Amino acid sequence: MRPGLIIVLAAVLLTAGCGNPPPGVEVDGQRLPVVDLHLHAGTWDQLPPWFQNRVSERVPRGFKWTVRLLSDYTLSGKGILGELDRGGISAGGVFALYSPHTTGLAPNEFVSEQVSIDPQRLYGFASIRVDQWNVDQQAQLAKFESDLKNLPHMVGVKLAHAHQQFRFDDERYYGIYEVAGRLGKPIYLHTATSPNPGTRFEPPYCDPAYLEEAIQRYPGTVFILGHAGWDSRDKTLKYADAAIALALRYDNVYMEPGALGARRAEAVLPDFLGRIKRANAAHKLIYGSDGPQFPTYAKSHLGAFVAGMQNAGFTTEEMRMILADNFSQVFGLPKFEVANSE
Amino acid sequence: MNDPVVKRLLALLITIFVLAGCSEPEPNLRSMTVAGNVSAPEGVSGPVEIWLYHEWSLEGDLRHPLQFIDTFKGSLGPYEHSFDYPVDIGEGLVVYAWVDTDGDGVNCTPQVRNDLAGLTVAENADQDRVEVDVLVGEPCRGPDFFYPPAPQN
Numbered sequence: 001m002r003p004g005l006i007i008v009l010a011a012v013l014l015t016a017g018c019g020n021p022p023p024g025v026e027v028d029g030q031r032l033p034v035v036d037l038h039l040h041a042g043t044w045d046q047l048p049p050w051f052q053n054r055v056s057e058r059v060p061r062g063f064k065w066t067v068r069l070l071s072d073y074t075l076s077g078k079g080i081l082g083e084l085d086r087g088g089i090s091a092g093g094v095f096a097l098y099s100p101h102t103t104g105l106a107p108n109e110f111v112s113e114q115v116s117i118d119p120q121r122l123y124g125f126a127s128i129r130v131d132q133w134n135v136d137q138q139a140q141l142a143k144f145e146s147d148l149k150n151l152p153h154m155v156g157v158k159l160a161h162a163h164q165q166f167r168f169d170d171e172r173y174y175g176i177y178e179v180a181g182r183l184g185k186p187i188y189l190h191t192a193t194s195p196n197p198g199t200r201f202e203p204p205y206c207d208p209a210y211l212e213e214a215i216q217r218y219p220g221t222v223f224i225l226g227h228a229g230w231d232s233r234d235k236t237l238k239y240a241d242a243a244i245a246l247a248l249r250y251d252n253v254y255m256e257p258g259a260l261g262a263r264r265a266e267a268v269l270p271d272f273l274g275r276i277k278r279a280n281a282a283h284k285l286i287y288g289s290d291g292p293q294f295p296t297y298a299k300s301h302l303g304a305f306v307a308g309m310q311n312a313g314f315t316t317e318e319m320r321m322i323l324a325d326n327f328s329q330v331f332g333l334p335k336f337e338v339a340n341s342e
Numbered sequence: 343m344n345d346p347v348v349k350r351l352l353a354l355l356i357t358i359f360v361l362a363g364c365s366e367p368e369p370n371l372r373s374m375t376v377a378g379n380v381s382a383p384e385g386v387s388g389p390v391e392i393w394l395y396h397e398w399s400l401e402g403d404l405r406h407p408l409q410f411i412d413t414f415k416g417s418l419g420p421y422e423h424s425f426d427y428p429v430d431i432g433e434g435l436v437v438y439a440w441v442d443t444d445g446d447g448v449n450c451t452p453q454v455r456n457d458l459a460g461l462t463v464a465e466n467a468d469q470d471r472v473e474v475d476v477l478v479g480e481p482c483r484g485p486d487f488f489y490p491p492a493p494q495n
Contacts, residue, residue, distance in 0.1 A: 100406040131406040134492040
């Protein structure tokens with residue numbers, strides 16, 4: 001969210017009746033389907049006060065009373081679907097979250113409910129609470145496994161070591177990777193850090209190189225390196241090369257470029273996409289935005305990312321893989337299709 | 343609703359609501375000093391990083407241990423540090439320390455696993471000055487390795 005939030009929201013509401021763009025993005029005369037792997041759900045009441053303050057400070061004084069309403073709507077299944085529609089995005093992954101130290105809670109049950117409003121377009125990612133691991137790890141692992149098996153529409157797992165305050169190389173948590181692999185649920189893991197208060201920024205929590213032992217030990221578990229090493233606190237590609245190296249070295253490793261299409265990453269996006277292109281790593285990149293954040297974010301992120309790929313010389317087929325086909329392949333789903341314009 | 347008086351009243355009310363947006367309250371901070379000793383097994387040396395946390399923070403579903411407060415650098419042996427303790431968002435004080443045995447600034451790399459960590463929960467954290475000694479001995483561990491401890495059978 002940013003100071004122009006209210007104006008943007010008003011514009012969205014005013015233009016809501018004008019119709020959304022057709023699904024997909026136009027590239028070289030073809031419409032390519034788009035799936036956004038990385039979207040957040042939640043409620044205002046489940047944000048810790050320091051994160052509520054961070055969200056509020058982006059809203060102009062005098063309008064702060066709207067933040068609760070806007071957050072609850074934007075982070076609901078209905079709000080997320082609206083974001084997808086405005087961006088011409090066919091489907092999206094919706095993340096559960098247990099990060100009381102930083103950005104709060106979006107419980108598995110809540111995410112499953114939100115996804116249930118349109119399970120053809122919304123895919124749930126379950127998470128696990130780890131902040132009292134010495135005390136309740138058996139109970140948490142059992143609940144995690146049960147949620148993955150029994151809650152409707154859970155296709156994957158979301159972890160955020162830097163937010164959840166546990167090291168990539170801490171073998172006490174490897175049971176999470178074992179459960180996910182055994183159940184065939186790919187794991188999205190946040191890499192690098194973030195500007196949100198309380199987020200760990202030291203390499204053992206951020207550098208995907210620390211994950212290599214787990215990647216080797218669980219070859220049947222898919223690891224998707226979220227943000228692909230983009231450090232949004234320092235605005236650098238701090239761990240991008242480490243992420244690319246792991247993705248190329250291991251069949252069970254992929255990357256996701258969440259927030260690299262945001263304005264904050266404008267200066268590094270060409271460099272990032274150049275590295276992906278030179279490494280021939282398009283088959284290992286699954287598109288995601290880290291939305292919704294604010295109305296029209298998913299659309300603007302997608303626009304910037306597609307333009308960046310075109311400028312970096314990606315072929316249409318590479319873009320098709322990144323924007324949708326890699327998601328289908330990793331999650332065992334049929335390929336997404338959109339109608340081509342005449 | 344067509345009454346111009348009602349319309350003016352509504353407009354006035356909306357204006358008041360919009361302009362009455364509150365600024366964020368100032369955090370409630372208490373000046374505090376923590377002092378003590380960081381010790382390591384014989385033969386271990388290197389710079390030390392000390393991290394301070396609330397023992398517990400928030401309530402209800404959001405309640406959790408080890409909310410970050412402050413960090414500073416020191417060395418093995420005695421230390422003393424003054425800081426602002428956020429009163430409203432948590433209670434208790436935990437001191438976590440690790441010694442950087444190879445001086446690379448990182449608590450272990452995937453290849454080099456010699457840095458040592460430890461943690462102590464402060465007693466009497468409601469006082470303005472607390473004494474906390476920390477023994478570092480566990481390689482490559484974050485504070486969650488130590489706290490909260492596993493229940494004793």
